[in-house]
Amino acid sequence: MSELDLIQIRRELHQIPEPGFEELKTQAYLLWQLSSMQVPHMEVETWQTGIFVRFQGYDANKTIAWRTDMDGLPMNENTNYEFASLHEGYMHACGHDIHMTIALGLCEQFAQAQPKDHVLVLFQPAEEGPGGAEPMMKAEPFQRWYPDEIYALHIAPELSEGTVATRPGLLFANTSELFIDFVGQAGHAAYPHQANDMVVTASHFVTQLQSIVSRNVDPLDSAVVTIGLIQGGTKQNIIAGEARIEGTIRTMSAEAMRKVKERIQQMLQGAEASFTCRTKVDWGATYEQVYNNHELAEDFLSFSEQSEDVHSYACREAMTGEDFGYFLKDIPGLMFWLGADSPYGLHDARLTPVEEAIHNGVHHTAAYLKHRMNT
Numbered sequence: 613m614s615e616l617d618l619i620q621i622r623r624e625l626h627q628i629p630e631p632g633f634e635e636l637k638t639q640a641y642l643l644w645q646l647s648s649m650q651v652p653h654m655e656v657e658t659w660q661t662g663i664f665v666r667f668q669g670y671d672a673n674k675t676i677a678w679r680t681d682m683d684g685l686p687m688n689e690n691t692n693y694e695f696a697s698l699h700e701g702y703m704h705a706c707g708h709d710i711h712m713t714i715a716l717g718l719c720e721q722f723a724q725a726q727p728k729d730h731v732l733v734l735f736q737p738a739e740e741g742p743g744g745a746e747p748m749m750k751a752e753p754f755q756r757w758y759p760d761e762i763y764a765l766h767i768a769p770e771l772s773e774g775t776v777a778t779r780p781g782l783l784f785a786n787t788s789e790l791f792i793d794f795v796g797q798a799g800h801a802a803y804p805h806q807a808n809d810m811v812v813t814a815s816h817f818v819t820q821l822q823s824i825v826s827r828n829v830d831p832l833d834s835a836v837v838t839i840g841l842i843q844g845g846t847k848q849n850i851i852a853g854e855a856r857i858e859g860t861i862r863t864m865s866a867e868a869m870r871k872v873k874e875r876i877q878q879m880l881q882g883a884e885a886s887f888t889c890r891t892k893v894d895w896g897a898t899y900e901q902v903y904n905n906h907e908l909a910e911d912f913l914s915f916s917e918q919s920e921d922v923h924s925y926a927c928r929e930a931m932t933g934e935d936f937g938y939f940l941k942d943i944p945g946l947m948f949w950l951g952a953d954s955p956y957g958l959h960d961a962r963l964t965p966v967e968e969a970i971h972n973g974v975h976h977t978a979a980y981l982k983h984r985m986n987t
């Protein structure tokens with residue numbers, strides 16, 4: 613019997629989105645909720661802005677981990693929620709408020725009924741960047757409580773509530789962020805021959821990038837190069853001496869990622885020669901692909917198929933990224949999509965997942981983790 617009001621918790625978390633490794637209010641809020649569950653078989657430890665919650669199993673053979681992400685995105689919310697973000701310029705637009713609430717719901721269940729195996733619940737910062745998974749894995753509590761299996765979910769706005777989906781093997785892409793600075797010579801708008809215009813250079817370069825996917829990546833493989841931000845210049849009648857583009861690269865294979873980066877570097881050399889400028893590239897955070905353990909993904913799908921509470925299916929892979937891939941590189945486990953029925957997608961300022969997804973998420977996940985304890 614749940615004593616937590618999970619809908620209220622989700623709404624309160626929704627109001628305080630914070631950037632990666634700055635989730636201080638979120639951490640304090642989660643610690644406060646966790647403090648109401650304290651039982652002798654439960655331990656709580658903080659790591660940076662993240663949290664480890666460990667439940668001692670009563671007859672343990674292994675440790676099963678559950679991971680949620682915590683950070684919000686830098687965007688202005690446009691949902692008309694009464695409980696919209698109170699943090700100007702930030703929004704939980706990737707469902708991490710729902711993910712954290714589900715993780716709290718699981719903690720409550722394992723606090724109320726001691727699990728058979730040990731359970732480690734990870735509240736992980738900075739999934740959207742620069743990536744909290746890799747450093748959290750190196751943290752002392754993680755090494756001390758090292759899990760044998762690890763699981764996570766992500767809301768899927770396009771799937772109806774009550775649906776779960778995953779697949780054996782590759783689920784999410786390899787990712788790399790992309791930051792490029794162009795530096796030339798600023799000047800008077802009326803004297804272009806005396807300047808090196810970085811607005812023209814950056815615009816040209818963004819267009820040139822489009823040929824990488826169509827001409828350089830094996831058509832039987834797959835890749836995405838998206839520029840999400842472009843900025844340069846200071847005034848309409850001054851030629852810009854500096855410009856910057858920011859984006860992300862997504863690939864199905866490590867080989868395609870290598871190829872895309874190689875082409876970007878070659879194109880930058882070309883841009884320097886063509887537009888008389890200097891360029892600097894920074895690859896930012898790179899995320900390991902999310903590669904589900906085959907046996908566990910099959911097990912999850914067949915368990916879900918037998919459940920009367922969810923509709924399940926084996927989905928296609930997606931070009932989204934997730935630093936949960938770092939956990940799966942070393943530890944058997946899987947990630948699955950949880951239907952959340954929003955007319956607007958992830959990273960959309962109007963994302964409105966249905967809150968019933970929370971109860972589905974807690975219920976199905978708890979049932980599956982208990983099934984893993986008997987396997």
Ligand SMILES: CC(=O)N[C@@H](CCC[C@H](N)C(=O)O)C(=O)O
Pocket residue numbers: 706739740741766787788789859860861897899931932933934935958
């Ligand atoms: C599920 C999801 O939307 N994840 C993010 C992960 C971002 C990775 C990194 N900051 C990048 O932009 O490459 C996504 O955008 O897929």
